[in-house]
Amino acid sequence: MIDQKIFSIIDEERKRQEENAELIASENFVSQEVLRAQGSILTNKYAEGYPKKRYYGGCEFVDEAEDLARERLKKLFNCEYCNVQPYSGSTANMAAIRSLIEHGDTILGMGVDAGGHLTHGYKLSFSGRDYNSYSYNVEKETYLLNYDEVEELALKIKPKLIICGYSAYSRPLDFARFRKIADSVSAYLMADIAHIAGLVATGYHPSPLPYCDIVTSTTHKTLRGPRGGIIMTNNPEIAKKVDKNIFPGIQGGPLEHVIAAKAVAFYEDLQDSYKDYIHQVILNAQAMAKFFIDKGYSILTGGTDNHLFMIDIKKSRNMTGLECQKLLESCNITVNKNSIPFDDEKPFYASGIRIGTPAMTTRGYKEEQFIEIANYIDEIITHKDDRKYLDAIKEKVSELNKNYPLPN
Numbered sequence: 001m002i003d004q005k006i007f008s009i010i011d012e013e014r015k016r017q018e019e020n021a022e023l024i025a026s027e028n029f030v031s032q033e034v035l036r037a038q039g040s041i042l043t044n045k046y047a048e049g050y051p052k053k054r055y056y057g058g059c060e061f062v063d064e065a066e067d068l069a070r071e072r073l074k075k076l077f078n079c080e081y082c083n084v085q086p087y088s089g090s091t092a093n094m095a096a097i098r099s100l101i102e103h104g105d106t107i108l109g110m111g112v113d114a115g116g117h118l119t120h121g122y123k124l125s126f127s128g129r130d131y132n133s134y135s136y137n138v139e140k141e142t143y144l145l146n147y148d149e150v151e152e153l154a155l156k157i158k159p160k161l162i163i164c165g166y167s168a169y170s171r172p173l174d175f176a177r178f179r180k181i182a183d184s185v186s187a188y189l190m191a192d193i194a195h196i197a198g199l200v201a202t203g204y205h206p207s208p209l210p211y212c213d214i215v216t217s218t219t220h221k222t223l224r225g226p227r228g229g230i231i232m233t234n235n236p237e238i239a240k241k242v243d244k245n246i247f248p249g250i251q252g253g254p255l256e257h258v259i260a261a262k263a264v265a266f267y268e269d270l271q272d273s274y275k276d277y278i279h280q281v282i283l284n285a286q287a288m289a290k291f292f293i294d295k296g297y298s299i300l301t302g303g304t305d306n307h308l309f310m311i312d313i314k315k316s317r318n319m320t321g322l323e324c325q326k327l328l329e330s331c332n333i334t335v336n337k338n339s340i341p342f343d344d345e346k347p348f349y350a351s352g353i354r355i356g357t358p359a360m361t362t363r364g365y366k367e368e369q370f371i372e373i374a375n376y377i378d379e380i381i382t383h384k385d386d387r388k389y390l391d392a393i394k395e396k397v398s399e400l401n402k403n404y405p406l407p408n
C-alpha cells in the first residue's frame, strides 16, 4: 500500500533541486531537523485554540512546542507578543489587517508591480476586495521609494492603515519615516518583513518593531524554516485581536507539526552561525549584482543592500522576463520573472527577473560560485539560440552543484 507515484515525484523533485542553481529570492533549503519536525507525528494532533486554552484534550506536548516557538520568536525579534499559528504569510496578513481596521476602510500599500505583495491591496486579493485600497509606487528615475510622495498620497486619501515591506525591493526601509507619515494621518502602520526577516533578526536591517503596530512575516524565506506565517506586536490590545482573528477568525486547528518546525528554525536562527549566514547572503547578492552591472545590465536601484536584486532584462537584453526565466530553466538555473515598476509588459510576461541568494548560500555558495553562475547566465543569454552551447553550460551548472549538496 505504498503510493509509488507520489514518492517517485518527490525523488524527481529532489533531483531537480540538487542539480539546479536555485535563485528564487523567496526560497531556501531547510535543515534536516526542521524537516524532521515538520514530517513528525505532530501532524496527527488537533489543537484548536492556544497553549493551555485548547478545545481538545491531549495537548500537553504540542502546548510545550508552541510555547517554545513563541518564546524563541520573541527573543529573535525582541518583541512582546506573537502568534505562530498563521498557515502562511497571506493568512498572517489577513489576520493582521483585520486586527487593525474594519471592512471597507481605506488602506495604502505598495503596488504589486512596484515590488509590493498581493495581500497589500491588490484588486483581486481579499485585501483589494474587502478594503478600499490605494497603492504607492517607487520613483520612476531611481526605482527608489520616495517618502514625500507616499506622504502626499496618504494626506490625500487618508488611509486607516499603511503597509510597508515588499517582495522585490533591494534597499533598506525607513520605518521611522513611515511612522511619521502614518501619524500625520492617524493611520496604523504594518510592516510585512516576509523577505527581509532574516536580516532584521540578525541586525542587518533595522527592525520595524519599535515603529509599527503590527509586523508580519513568512517563516520559509530568509528565516529558513517551514512554510508558514507569523505575527508580532508590542501592543497587548492588538495582540489579543490578532489571536482572535487567527482563531477562530480565519483558521481552525493549527498545524502543530509546522509550529514545531518553526520552533526548530527559530532555534537555528538564534545561533551565531545564522548571523554569519545572513552576512554571506548579502555579500553574495552584492557580488552578483556588481557582476551584472559591470556587464552592462540594468539593475534596479543600481544594486542591493539585501538578499535580492532585480534585473530589467527587457532593457538590458531585449527579452521578456518570461523568456529569460524559461531560457535559464533550460540550463538548470531557476529564477522568476518579475514585473518592474511602470512595466509595459503584462505581469505574465514581465520585463524583469528577480534574483536572490538565500537558497544557494545555505548550500555553501560564496561570492566565487555566485559569480560563476552569473557568468553562465550572461553566456546563456548571449548564446540563447545555440542549444549545443546551452547544454554544455547546463552540464557545468549540475557539475558545480554536485559539490553543494542539499542540507536535507
Ligand SMILES: Cc1ncc(COP(=O)(O)O)c(C=O)c1O
Binding pocket: 026, 087, 088, 089, 090, 091, 093, 116, 117, 119, 165, 166, 167, 192, 193, 194, 195, 218, 228, 229
Ligand atoms: C512580502 C510578502 N508577504 C507575504 C507573502 C505571502 O506568503 P505566502 O506565500 O506564505 O502566503 C509573500 C510571499 O511571497 C511576500 O513576499
